[in-house]
Amino acid sequence: MKMNDIYLRLSPIFRRRRIERFIARFRPTKETRILDVGGMPQFWIESGIESHITMINLYPIEVPDSMKGHCEARIGDGMDMEFADGEFDIVFSNSVIEHLATWDNQVRMAREMRRVGKQFYVQTPAREFFFEPHLLTPFVHWLPKALQRRHYRHAT
Numbered sequence: 001m002k003m004n005d006i007y008l009r010l011s012p013i014f015r016r017r018r019i020e021r022f023i024a025r026f027r028p029t030k031e032t033r034i035l036d037v038g039g040m041p042q043f044w045i046e047s048g049i050e051s052h053i054t055m056i057n058l059y060p061i062e063v064p065d066s067m068k069g070h071c072e073a074r075i076g077d078g079m080d081m082e083f084a085d086g087e088f089d090i091v092f093s094n095s096v097i098e099h100l101a102t103w104d105n106q107v108r109m110a111r112e113m114r115r116v117g118k119q120f121y122v123q124t125p126a127r128e129f130f131f132e133p134h135l136l137t138p139f140v141h142w143l144p145k146a147l148q149r150r151h152y153r154h155a156t
Contacts, residue, residue: 018094019047022121026090030070035088035117037078037109038096041067054088056081079108083116091117098124 028034032051036044039055041064055061056076063073076082078096091113100106113120 015043015046018123019043019049022092023047023049026119026121028090032089033087035081035083035091037081037091037093037113038099039092039094041071041073043094044071079105079112081112081116085115086118088117089119091120093120093122095123097122 026032028049028051030050034049034051034053036053036055038057039053040061041055044053045064045067050070053067053071055063055071055073056078057073058075058077060075061073063071078093079100093109093113097106097109100109110122113122
C-alpha cells in the first residue's frame with residue numbers, strides 16, 4: 001500500500017473529527033459568514049454547514065454546482081487579504097499556516113486572519129506528534145532541514 005493510499009484513507013477521519021469540533025465550538029448558522037484561508041470545497045461539502053463560505057487561495061479553484069449560492073472561491077494571498085476589518089464572523093484555516101516559508105510569513109497570515117475576522121479557527125499539526133502528517137512518516141520533522149529536504153525529495 002502506497003503512502004498516498006494511507007493518507008486518502010485516514011484523511012477523511014481526521015477531517016470529520018475536525019469539522020465536528022469546529023461546529024461544536026462555533027455553532028455556525030445559515031447567516032454566518034466564514035472565510036476559509038487556503039481551503040477546498042470538499043471539506044465544506046462533507047460538513048453539512050450551510051453558512052456563506054468564501055475560500056481564498058493562491059490559485060483558482062472550482063466550486064461545485066451543489067455549493068454555488070452559499071460558497072465562492074477567490075484568488076488571493078492569506079498574508080495580504082483584500083477584505084475589510086471584521087468582514088467575516090469566522091476565519092477558518094486547516095493545515096495551511098505551517099506551509100508558509102518563514103515565521104514572519106506565518107505571523108503576517110495570523111495578523112490578517114485576526115484583522116478580517118471576529119473569531120478564528122486555525123488548525124496546524126502539532127510538532128510534538130511523532131508522525132509528520134503530510135507524509136505519514138515518523139520523526140522526519142525533527143531532523144535537520146537538510147535531511148528533511150532529502151527525505152521529501154525521495155518521498156514524492
